[in-house]
Amino acid sequence: MNHVDLPLWVTIPGTLLLVFGGLLVLIGSAGLVKLEHFYARMHPPTMGTTLGTGCVLITSMLVSSALEQRPVIHEILITVFVVMSAPVSAMLLMRAAVYREHRKRPEPTQPLDDIGGTIPPRD
Amino acid sequence: MNAVFDYAAWFASLCFVLAMLCALVRLFIGPAAQDRVLALDTLYINGMLTLLMLGIRSSSTVYFDMALLIALFGFASTIALAKFLLRGEVIEP
Amino acid sequence: MKPTPGRWPIALTCVLVVMWLLLNQTLALGHLLIGIVLAVLLAWATRYLRPLQPRISRPWLFVPLLFMVLADIVRSNIGVARIVLGLVGERKVRSGFVRIPLDMRDPHALAVLAGIVTSTPGTVWVGVDEGGKRLTLHVLDLRDESEWVRWIKQRYERLLMRIFE
Numbered sequence: 065m066n067h068v069d070l071p072l073w074v075t076i077p078g079t080l081l082l083v084f085g086g087l088l089v090l091i092g093s094a095g096l097v098k099l100e101h102f103y104a105r106m107h108p109p110t111m112g113t114t115l116g117t118g119c120v121l122i123t124s125m126l127v128s129s130a131l132e133q134r135p136v137i138h139e140i141l142i143t144v145f146v147v148m149s150a151p152v153s154a155m156l157l158m159r160a161a162v163y164r165e166h167r168k169r170p171e172p173t174q175p176l177d178d179i180g181g182t183i184p185p186r187d
Numbered sequence: 188m189n190a191v192f193d194y195a196a197w198f199a200s201l202c203f204v205l206a207m208l209c210a211l212v213r214l215f216i217g218p219a220a221q222d223r224v225l226a227l228d229t230l231y232i233n234g235m236l237t238l239l240m241l242g243i244r245s246s247s248t249v250y251f252d253m254a255l256l257i258a259l260f261g262f263a264s265t266i267a268l269a270k271f272l273l274r275g276e277v278i279e280p
Numbered sequence: 281m282k283p284t285p286g287r288w289p290i291a292l293t294c295v296l297v298v299m300w301l302l303l304n305q306t307l308a309l310g311h312l313l314i315g316i317v318l319a320v321l322l323a324w325a326t327r328y329l330r331p332l333q334p335r336i337s338r339p340w341l342f343v344p345l346l347f348m349v350l351a352d353i354v355r356s357n358i359g360v361a362r363i364v365l366g367l368v369g370e371r372k373v374r375s376g377f378v379r380i381p382l383d384m385r386d387p388h389a390l391a392v393l394a395g396i397v398t399s400t401p402g403t404v405w406v407g408v409d410e411g412g413k414r415l416t417l418h419v420l421d422l423r424d425e426s427e428w429v430r431w432i433k434q435r436y437e438r439l440l441m442r443i444f445e
Contacts, residue, residue: 084201
């Protein structure tokens with residue numbers, strides 16, 4: 065697959081980061097399917113967007129720096145962009161979900177006992 | 188050591204593809220519209236990571252630009268969809 | 281009322297130049313010049329979009345903030361992974377909304393806090409009420425509400441107030 069032998073300072077951290085990041089992203093997306101309520105489902109995909117993406121991008125930087133024999137850091141652009149944009153979309157989605165929930169159930173109900181099954185307090 | 192790294196790269200790609208499948212499941216079954224938008228958000232992040240893994244495994248940098256474009260358009264579309272759920276229109280006068 | 285442009289956005293211009301150079305992966309003089317021209321034009325075009333200018337009094341405090349956020353992200357990633365995998369023992373995981381009274385008023389500090397809270401798995405920012413006095417969070421693993429209030433106030437709010445005020 066790789067035609068060049070990668071040095072050890074790439075392969076050892078790269079292997080660890082890829083396994084860790086892959087597991088994190090998979091667990092995050094599994095939580096998206098598994099958890100019961102929408103508000104609880106908001107949380108697990110964040111694992112993939114923060115640490116999962118970070119792990120893969122660090123590995124990508126290491127590999128391309130080793131291949132081109134100079135520091136390659138343009139992957140940091142994706143990191144910065146994802147780090148800045150993911151919270152914005154999550155917040156807007158949360159706000160949309162709260163708004164739709166309020167419209168559906170105008171009276172605040174008793175908190176349910178399952179994960180996240182409560183209606184948010186109204187201001 | 189290179190072989191171990193290749194296995195790790197395969198493993199990570201497999202994880203990302205399975206994660207995309209999970210997001211697809213939520214996209215199809217999601218009871219509410221916001222579930223589907225959240226699934227789409229997860230799906231584009233996972234797709235971007237799969238592309239980056241392709242770039243790592245084939246030792247080329249052309250996939251970087253595609254990943255950046257996916258990140259940009261995915262963000263814009265998630266924002267547009269969430270805004271539509273919130274107000275019923277995307278660009279307000 | 282016609283909005284007045286603030287002072288020249290120096291930081292935005294510098295970031296745009298650096299972004300151009302990173303995208304082209306070069307430090308050549310020609311690309312540097314094109315980048316500077318583009319950055320100045322774009323900064324000029326967007327100068328009416330920012331009515332508020334941030335006042336950052338202690339910028340060096342962003343460094344400990346960054347490390348704190350990284351440590352929290354790693355820790356809460358592990359916590360959320362345990363909940364998804366069901367490794368919490370017999371305990372029933374309860375999640376819900378927390379209200380936190382705020383002393384911060386600076387909108388930029390609130391924006392930074394919102395970004396930090398949302399990019400940490402396990403907590404999502406829901407919103408602040410009218411006067412910016414109370415903040416609502418959704419927490420996945422809600423054991424003790426007063427613990428979360430103390431966590432946000434002591435760990436982040438104090439540091440952000442020192443940075444922005």
